[in-house]
Amino acid sequence: MIGLQGLPELSEGDDLAALLAGAVGRAGGLEPGDIVVVAQKAVSKVEGRIVHLSEIEPSDRARELAGPDGDPRHVEVILRESRTVIRSRPPLVISETHHGFVCASAGVDGSNAKGPDTLVLLPLDPDASATRLRERLRELTGVAPGVIVSDSFGRAWRQGTTDVALGVAGLEALRDLRGARDFTGYELRSTQIAVADEIAGAAELVMGKTSGIPAAIVRGVDAAGEGSGADLVMPRERDLFRG
Amino acid sequence: MIGLQGLPELSEGDDLAALLAGAVGRAGGLEPGDIVVVAQKAVSKVEGRIVHLSEIEPSDRARELAGPDGDPRHVEVILRESRTVIRSRPPLVISETHHGFVCASAGVDGSNAKGPDTLVLLPLDPDASATRLRERLRELTGVAPGVIVSDSFGRAWRQGTTDVALGVAGLEALRDLRGARDFTGYELRSTQIAVADEIAGAAELVMGKTSGIPAAIVRGVDAAGEGSGADLVMPRERDLFRG
Numbered sequence: 001m002i003g004l005q006g007l008p009e010l011s012e013g014d015d016l017a018a019l020l021a022g023a024v025g026r027a028g029g030l031e032p033g034d035i036v037v038v039a040q041k042a043v044s045k046v047e048g049r050i051v052h053l054s055e056i057e058p059s060d061r062a063r064e065l066a067g068p069d070g071d072p073r074h075v076e077v078i079l080r081e082s083r084t085v086i087r088s089r090p091p092l093v094i095s096e097t098h099h100g101f102v103c104a105s106a107g108v109d110g111s112n113a114k115g116p117d118t119l120v121l122l123p124l125d126p127d128a129s130a131t132r133l134r135e136r137l138r139e140l141t142g143v144a145p146g147v148i149v150s151d152s153f154g155r156a157w158r159q160g161t162t163d164v165a166l167g168v169a170g171l172e173a174l175r176d177l178r179g180a181r182d183f184t185g186y187e188l189r190s191t192q193i194a195v196a197d198e199i200a201g202a203a204e205l206v207m208g209k210t211s212g213i214p215a216a217i218v219r220g221v222d223a224a225g226e227g228s229g230a231d232l233v234m235p236r237e238r239d240l241f242r243g
Numbered sequence: 244m245i246g247l248q249g250l251p252e253l254s255e256g257d258d259l260a261a262l263l264a265g266a267v268g269r270a271g272g273l274e275p276g277d278i279v280v281v282a283q284k285a286v287s288k289v290e291g292r293i294v295h296l297s298e299i300e301p302s303d304r305a306r307e308l309a310g311p312d313g314d315p316r317h318v319e320v321i322l323r324e325s326r327t328v329i330r331s332r333p334p335l336v337i338s339e340t341h342h343g344f345v346c347a348s349a350g351v352d353g354s355n356a357k358g359p360d361t362l363v364l365l366p367l368d369p370d371a372s373a374t375r376l377r378e379r380l381r382e383l384t385g386v387a388p389g390v391i392v393s394d395s396f397g398r399a400w401r402q403g404t405t406d407v408a409l410g411v412a413g414l415e416a417l418r419d420l421r422g423a424r425d426f427t428g429y430e431l432r433s434t435q436i437a438v439a440d441e442i443a444g445a446a447e448l449v450m451g452k453t454s455g456i457p458a459a460i461v462r463g464v465d466a467a468g469e470g471s472g473a474d475l476v477m478p479r480e481r482d483l484f485r486g
Binding site for chain 2: 092094102138156159162167191193205234
């Protein structure tokens with residue numbers, strides 16, 4: 001795992017793939033099979049997924065969910081990014097985004113944004129973002145890496161966040177071992193491994209939240225395939241925890 | 244990340260640390276700061292945490308939760324390992340174990356066990372298991388690595404399992420960034436990173452479920468500290484999803 005350093009502060013319209021290609025070059029270049037993990041926030045900034053709190057008029061529902069300690073404008077943005085609120089305890093909101101991700105604050109975040117007035121939203125289509133980065137990196141470097149657009153998600157029942165894969169291109173996301181046999185011959189009947197989430201979490205170990213390293217190369221993991229971030233979202237009809 | 248190969252099939256009373264030390268030696272030895280990740284199932288086997296289905300008499304509740312497709316003896320074992328059933332859809336049971344872990348089947352598993360009649364339970368105290376392995380590895384190798392006892396857990400809302408840290412010794416489990424400042428000076432008010440879970444997930448990428456590699460060395464991650472697996476369990480009073 002190689003953290004990619006030296007990326008500038010990003011703005012809408014910046015050619016993130018070109019900046020990544022430069023950082024990759026300084027790190028010795030891409031090898032076939034490499035996976036480039038990019039923090040969602042970097043992708044969202046270049047895609048212009050930013051809102052300014054000063055321009056938001058909160059609804060009554062946002063005021064209610066914000067409670068006395070929250071900013072109702074922030075909650076209003078969360079509600080606009082949400083399909084359903086799953087749980088709330090003011091000012092905390094856990095919701096399902098329009099993509100189907102269930103996470104705190106619909107992924108809306110003020111950290112690493114551009115000043116206290118700005119919030120960064122999730123990319124509209126993280127799989128499409130990953131695919132575009134992969135294609136452009138192929139043009140620029142001659143190697144098409146796997147690409148993961150990652151974000152830090154909390155989990156039910158466990159403390160702390162782990163990074164997960166919101167968008168995936170050029171690698172498997174979910175490894176299906178159903179029907180495979182383990183070392184003693186017992187059939188693994190229902191095991192699917194969220195490989196892309198594990199890779200995103202591994203990359204977080206070299207990226208970090210405070211170090212200004214928004215991307216990493218993960219090398220030496222055999223994850224060839226054509227998965228998507230959508231593969232990692234539990235379908236509503238199988239989900240025991242969506243309601 | 245270095246998978247540790249060549250471990251034999253394990254039985255109760257085996258000196259797992261000595262077997263790991265041998266495998267570590269064949270992999271070039273331990274370095275200061277190394278973290279050894281060991282699959283829960285290996286630990287449970289040497290600790291004798293095995294039950295035989297043929298010796299289990301299922302209760303009425305187990306028969307009900309098993310439904311027409313499940314094995315009520317298997318569900319009976321799950322109930323004995325559980326404090327509370329969180330959700331069920333026969334034959335699937337998601338419960339809180341006596342340790343406080345919320346997971347499918349209370350971590351009770353038949354894969355990689357010793358034949359179709361046996362089930363492997365979680366270690367009674369995974370933090371104690373990790374601490375014992377760390378101490379014994381120190382004696383045997385002269386280096387005290389961080390140790391994680393890992394298992395594959397499903398997640399609410401997401402498909403697929405990722406490996407997480409049940410037991411931790413000699414490294415941080417949860418990195419607390421509350422009060423730290425990010426690259427632009429915004430205060431990260433509520434960010435805690437489940438570092439040990441991310442390390443366990445990273446190790447899974449080289450361990451795998453079907454390859455007979457029950458342990459790995461993770462090298463080069465700065466995770467010095469004194470955390471525990473218990474740090475990673477959401478306290479009941481803060482948990483929005485326990486009820």
